Amino acid sequence: MTRIVFVGDDPKARQFVEALRQHGRDAEAWGAYPFTAWKHLLARRVVSRGDVIVIRYLNDNPSWFVSIGKPFGDVLTLLVARVRGIRVYWLCHNLDRETESYWPLISSLRRWLYARQAEAIAITDPALMAAAPAVFGRHRHKVFPMSMGLLPKRRRFNKPELEDQVRNFFSRDPACKHQLNILCAGVSGPKYLHFDLLPVLEERLRQLGWSPRIAVVTRFLRKGEWSRGKNYRSFINWCEKTPSVLLVKRYIDLDESEWADDVDLIWRAMGDWSFAFTLLNAARARIPVLAFDSGGVGAIVRQEEIGATVAWDFSNLGEAVQTALSTPSENYEKFLGQRSWSKAAQSLSDAIDHGGAKTPLAEASRSLGP
Secondary structure: OOEEEEEOOOHHHHHHHHHHHHOOOEEEEEOOOOOOHHHHHHHOOOOOOOOEEEEEOOOOOOOHHHHHHHHHHHHHHHHHHHHHOOEEEEEEOEOOOOOOOOOHHHHHHHHHHHHHHOOEEEEOOHHHHHHHHHHHHHHHHHEEEOOOOOOOOOOOOOOHHHHHHHHHHHOOOOOOOOEEEEEEEOOOOOOEHHHHHHHHHHHHHHHOOOEEEEEEEOOOEEOOEEHHHOOOHHHHHHHHHOOOEEEEOOOOOOOHHHHOOOOOEEEEOEOOOEOOHHHHHHHHHOOOEEEEOOHHHHHHHHHHOOEEEEOOOOOOHHHHHHHHHOOOHHHHHHHHHOOOHHHHHHHHHHHHHOOHHHOHHHHHHHOOOO
16 A cells, blocks of 8 residues: 655644545654655655655745755655655645745745656645646646645633733724724734735725724744744834734634634735635634735635635725625535545545546646646
C-alpha cells in the first residue's frame, strides 16, 4: 500500500492524516520542514519506492542567512526523493505567494523548484482553479483542487474578560436602528488587507447611514517584533481614537458559532490567492462575510455567495452590505457540504492512484485555456 507522508506536523496535517486513514490509506505526518525532509527520507525506512511525501509551506525566515540555506535543503529533499523513487506532491496552501515572504527571489526559487519537480500540485479550493494557469504556467497541467474542512475546537484558549469586553461593545442599542456589528479578527501581516482597509470601510458605512461597531481582535507583535514585518502603529492609533472601533491587541480563540447573535458581518480582505479558514467558521456560524473583491477570499465569497464582495473603490458598499445580510441559510450549508477533510482525502487519493496529472481533476485545469 502506498504510504502518504505530510511534511509538517500541525492541526491541518493531522486532519489530513486522520481522514486518509478513514479512507483506508496508510498516512502519517512528520515534524519536519521541506528543506529538512531529506534527513527523514534517509533515516526512515517506512518510506520506500512509490510512497508519497506531501510538501507544504515554503515560508521564508526574516534572517537572510537562514533563508538562503533553505533552497539547498529543498534540492537535497528532491534529490533524495528521486534517488529513492519517492513521489513528491506539493500542497500549495497559498496559490501565488507564501504568507511569510521576506526574500521574494528566494521564495520564488523554492516555489519554482517544487512546481517543476512535483508530480502534482494541490490547491486548497476549486474556486482558485481559475487563477492557476497564470500562476503555474507550463506546470498548470499538474494542478488539481482539494478542499479542506473545519478544524475541530479541541482546545480553547479563552480569555473571558476580553470576550466580555467584546460582547459589551456589541450590545444592541434599542434606540439605534442601523447598528451594524462587524468582527475583524485573526492574524496580521502584509497580505491581510482588512486591517489596512478598515478606516475606509468605517467611514463609508457612516456616510451610508449605518452606525458601525467594529471589533478588531489581533496580535500585532510576535516576540516583540511586528507580525511578518508589517508596522501597524498608524492603524493602532486610528483604532484607539475612533469611538466605533474596539481594539483588542491580544489573541482570543474565538468560536464564531458562539457569536452568531452578536455579529452581523465578518470583514475580510486578502491580498493573495489563498483559502481562509474564517470562511468555514463563518459559514458554520451562519455569519455572512463582507469581503474586499480581491484575491482568493474575494473570489470564493463571490462564487459561493456566502456574503458579498466590495468593489475596489467601495462604490457598491451599500448594495454589498444588504446582499450579505440577506444571505440564505442554504448557501452556508452548500458551502460546508462541498468542503470537508473526507473530500480532501478522496481528492488526494484519486490523484495518487491515477498518477497525479492524469486525474480528471488535473485535466480540468487544461480546459481553462493557455
